[in-house]
Amino acid sequence: MIFPLIFMLILHKDVQALQVIGGNITVVQGSTAFFPCILKDTTEKLNQISWQKKTKKNPEKINFFTILPEGPEFFNVHGERFTSAANFNEKNGSFRLSNVTLMDQGTYTCIFTLFPSGNHQTEIPLNVLVPPVISVKSDIPTLGDKEVSLATCTASGSLPPAQVNWVFGNLNLKITTNSSVNDDGTTTTISTLWGVPTIELDHRSVQCVVTSEALSTQKSQPFTIQIHFPPTEVNVQEKSSGVFECISNGNPEVQYTWNRSDHLWPHPAVKTDGSLLHILRMTSELNGVFTCEASNSYGKKQAQLYMQVTSGACHACWTLFSLSFILLGLLLGGAAFLYYKFGSFLRTEDSRCAVRERVSSSEAEGTPAEAEL
Numbered sequence: 396m397i398f399p400l401i402f403m404l405i406l407h408k409d410v411q412a413l414q415v416i417g418g419n420i421t422v423v424q425g426s427t428a429f430f431p432c433i434l435k436d437t438t439e440k441l442n443q444i445s446w447q448k449k450t451k452k453n454p455e456k457i458n459f460f461t462i463l464p465e466g467p468e469f470f471n472v473h474g475e476r477f478t479s480a481a482n483f484n485e486k487n488g489s490f491r492l493s494n495v496t497l498m499d500q501g502t503y504t505c506i507f508t509l510f511p512s513g514n515h516q517t518e519i520p521l522n523v524l525v526p527p528v529i530s531v532k533s534d535i536p537t538l539g540d541k542e543v544s545l546a547t548c549t550a551s552g553s554l555p556p557a558q559v560n561w562v563f564g565n566l567n568l569k570i571t572t573n574s575s576v577n578d579d580g581t582t583t584t585i586s587t588l589w590g591v592p593t594i595e596l597d598h599r600s601v602q603c604v605v606t607s608e609a610l611s612t613q614k615s616q617p618f619t620i621q622i623h624f625p626p627t628e629v630n631v632q633e634k635s636s637g638v639f640e641c642i643s644n645g646n647p648e649v650q651y652t653w654n655r656s657d658h659l660w661p662h663p664a665v666k667t668d669g670s671l672l673h674i675l676r677m678t679s680e681l682n683g684v685f686t687c688e689a690s691n692s693y694g695k696k697q698a699q700l701y702m703q704v705t706s707g708a709c710h711a712c713w714t715l716f717s718l719s720f721i722l723l724g725l726l727l728g729g730a731a732f733l734y735y736k737f738g739s740f741l742r743t744e745d746s747r748c749a750v751r752e753r754v755s756s757s758e759a760e761g762t763p764a765e766a767e768l
Contacts, residue, residue: 396430411436413435413436413437413439413509413515414435414436415432415433415434415505415507415515415516416431416432416433416434417430417432417505417517417519418431418519418639419520419522420519420520420521421521421522421523421524422495422521422522422523422524423495423523423524423525423526423609424495424496424523424524424525424526424609425494425496426493426495427491427492427493427494427495428464428491428492428495428499428521429480429489429493429520430446430489430490430491430503430505430519431519432444432446432487432488432489432505432517432519433485433486433487433489434486434487434488434507435486436612437509437511437667437744438509439444439484439509439511439512440509440562441483441486441508441509442508442509442510443461443462443463443508444459444461444462444481444483444486444488444505444506444507444508445458445460445461445462445505445506445508446459446460446461446488446503446504446505446506446615447459447503447504447506448491448501448502448503448504449501449502449504450498450499450500450501450502450503450521451497451498451499451500451579452498452499456504457471458470458471459471459472459477460472460477460479460490462481462483462488463480463483464483465534466483467479467481467490468513470471473493476492476493476494476728477490477491477492477493477704478491478492478493479492481670486507488505488507491692495521495523496523497523497579497580497581498704499521499523500521500522500523501520501521502518502519502520502521503518503519503520503521503705504516504517504518505517505519505521505748509765514552515556522567522606523554524551524554524555524608524609524702525552525553525554525581525609526605526607526609526610527550527551527552527553527557527584527605527609527610528550528551528552529548529549529550529603529605529614529616530544530548530549530551530616531546531547531548531549531580531618532549533545533546533618533620533621534546534547534587535607535621535623536592536621536622536623537592537594537622537623537624538592538594538622538623538624538692539591539592539758540591541591542589542590542591543589543590543591543592544587544588544589545568545588545589545592545620545622546562546587546588546601546603546618546620547585547586547587547588548585548586548587548588548605548616548618549583549584549585549586550583550584550605550607550766551581551583551584552577552579552581552582552583553581553582553584553607553609554581554609554634554659555582555607555608555609556574556582556584556607557582557584557605557606557607557609557610558584558605558606559572559584559585559586559587559604559605560586560603560604560605561601561602561603561604562601562602562604562615563588563589563599563601563602564601565588566596566599566601567577567590567591568588568589568590568601569578569588569589569590570586570587570588571584571586571587571589572584572586572587573585573738574611577680586603588596588601588620589625592622593622594622594624594627594644596622597620597621597622597624597646598619598620598621598622598646599619599620600617600618600619600620601617601618601620602615602616602617602618603614603615603616603618606746612653621646622646623646623647623693624645624646624693625645625693625694625695625696626643626644626645626649626689626691626694626696627644627645627696628643628688628696629641629643629687629688629689629696629697629698630642630643630698631640631687631698631700634671636672637673637674637702638672638673639668639669639671639674640655640670640671641671641672641687641689641698643671643696645689645691645693645694646691647691647692647693649689649690649691650689650690650691651669651670651688651689652687652688652690653667653672653686653687653688654685654686654688655683655684655685655686656683656684656686657683657684659680659683661678661680661681663675663676663678663680664676664677664678664680664681664734665681665701670687672685672687672700677704678704679704681702681703681704682702682703682704683701683702684699684701685699685701685702686698686699686700687699687700691754699712707764
């Protein structure tokens with residue numbers, strides 16, 4: 396009677412001293428989790444080490460890993476993701492799980508079976524952090540004088556929830572944010588940028604900034620505000636000798652079309668290249684009104700260029716209608732001086748020049764003013 400009592404006391408003391416060491420595991424989705432499980436401070440015989448798990452994918456507890464003196468064995472799992480790090484003789488039942496997903500999150504139980512005391516176990520919780528998927532999109536605001544949503548920044552599928560903010564300097568804007576929980580337990584956070592859609596705000600740079608425990612650093616997503624509006628005033632400028640450029644502003648990008656009001660296009664004398672009109676040679680075929688139309692999906696505007704080729708010695712030039720009277724007076728005065736000085740007019744060889752006048756832009760074709768040198 397005394398011997399069994401002494402044996403039970405020794406066994407009780409041994410059982411109290413032993414430790415099954417595990418831990419809490421937190422990893423980012425896609426990485427590798429290491430599950431430690433070590434038995435310490437016992438002299439009892441080890442019969443086997445076994446593992447059970449209860450996860451999001453399988454809420455019922457199942458056996459999946461056993462370590463025997465003959466070696467380790469996985470079952471009821473995809474073996475390619477599980478790797479043994481166990482050593483039976485060292486009472487070590489550890490393993491690794493690669494490419495962790497949210498479905499792996501749950502409780503893993505490590506069990507040591509000893510003789511004669513039986514099973515001793517520890518539970519190891521696995522927490523999986525899921526980085527958010529970040530996207531920024533324009534809400535395609537159109538020109539106006541009322542506050543509207545300009546852009547939306549979304550951090551979707553994050554665990555735990557992500558924090559979303561905007562950086563926009565001294566621009567007169569404001570932010571609203573809301574979140575929703577998805578079926579898998581992750582959270583989607585949406586932050587909206589608000590402001591009055593003016594031309595001055597178009598193409599201004601802002602940033603969406605996202606922070607999360609699942610991210611090693613905060614993520615910044617640059618964004619350019621897009622305000623959509625029809626073409627503004629159209630101007631025609633002489634870019635270089637014989638080259639005229641049609642200039643306007645609009646969003647989406649403005650497309651340019653050159654045509655003639657009389658629909659008689661002088662093909663050999665001119666060519667177009669987008670906003671550019673190239674004068675290739677002076678000819679009477681150029682006489683008439685050229686119209687530049689600037690357009691996008693929100694509207695269109697026009698500007699007209701009057702061109703006339705005349706005989707006599709002159710230089711091609713821009714002119715305003717009101718200046719023609721001044722120039723005419725100067726020509727008459729010069730002719731009188733020549734006649735007084737030489738008794739006759741000087742003769743010059745015939746040549747051709749173009750008189751060109753820019754006509755203000757409009758939303759519809761108008762009648763161009765005429766100018767003459």
